[in-house]
Amino acid sequence: MHVTQEVRVDMDEIMTIKEVSQYLKMNERTVSKLATQGVLPATKIANQWRFMRSLINQWLEQQMVGLTSDQLELLESEIASRQIEVTQFLTPELIIPDSKARTKVEVLNEMLDLATREKRMKNPALVLKALIRREALCSTAIGNEIALPHPRQPLNESYAKPTIVMARSSEGIDFNGMDELPVKLIFLLCLSDDYTHLKVLARLNRMLKDPNFRQLLKSAAGSTEIFDLIRKKDVALSRGRTN
Numbered sequence: 106m107h108v109t110q111e112v113r114v115d116m117d118e119i120m121t122i123k124e125v126s127q128y129l130k131m132n133e134r135t136v137s138k139l140a141t142q143g144v145l146p147a148t149k150i151a152n153q154w155r156f157m158r159s160l161i162n163q164w165l166e167q168q169m170v171g172l173t174s175d176q177l178e179l180l181e182s183e184i185a186s187r188q189i190e191v192t193q194f195l196t197p198e199l200i201i202p203d204s205k206a207r208t209k210v211e212v213l214n215e216m217l218d219l220a221t222r223e224k225r226m227k228n229p230a231l232v233l234k235a236l237i238r239r240e241a242l243c244s245t246a247i248g249n250e251i252a253l254p255h256p257r258q259p260l261n262e263s264y265a266k267p268t269i270v271m272a273r274s275s276e277g278i279d280f281n282g283m284d285e286l287p288v289k290l291i292f293l294l295c296l297s298d299d300y301t302h303l304k305v306l307a308r309l310n311r312m313l314k315d316p317n318f319r320q321l322l323k324s325a326a327g328s329t330e331i332f333d334l335i336r337k338k339d340v341a342l343s344r345g346r347t348n
Contacts, residue, residue, distance in 0.1 A: 169247075169307060195335065217232060249313065273291075
């Protein structure tokens, strides 16, 4: 059964097999095979496979969850050439150490409110709508009580500055994840372009695969300590160490 999607030219960049091949570092025959098998989201136009960049990104995000740390490191190194770290977009002031939100929408609102107060967000209402639409497509919970919410596409006109906001919930929030676990660590990604987004996503997946690191984040005393843990992990991964 093919995975087909309605084509909306005005909202999404349409890609050819060659462009997807270059984007995913796969040969064209493999891309065509995956599209034919319904693995890659695609549709046929005039008997040619066409792909939407945002749906390819969504597919790639879902694949990251099952990759090992070594595979994520390789993926991260292949996405663009520059080094990107989580703490380029996150500060202690953008961390909510004890969220009181009870629902997904409440915590997203809380995080966007903080980003707005920190002068990182120009149109939080539009971003919230995009986040809710993205969650409706597929939950951004990745397991292990973690969620990485983000808009389906960059919304640069709504951002004052590319930003990551983190929230921690002791009670946990239902994100409708596959494992049905309440989410306790939430990283909201509002970044400027696909490459930056995917690179940061790969970095976060690498960080959060470490159960000791997850526990440290859950038990840290406050936003400064949480930020320091993330910064140290960032430095270790950039230097090729896993801890």
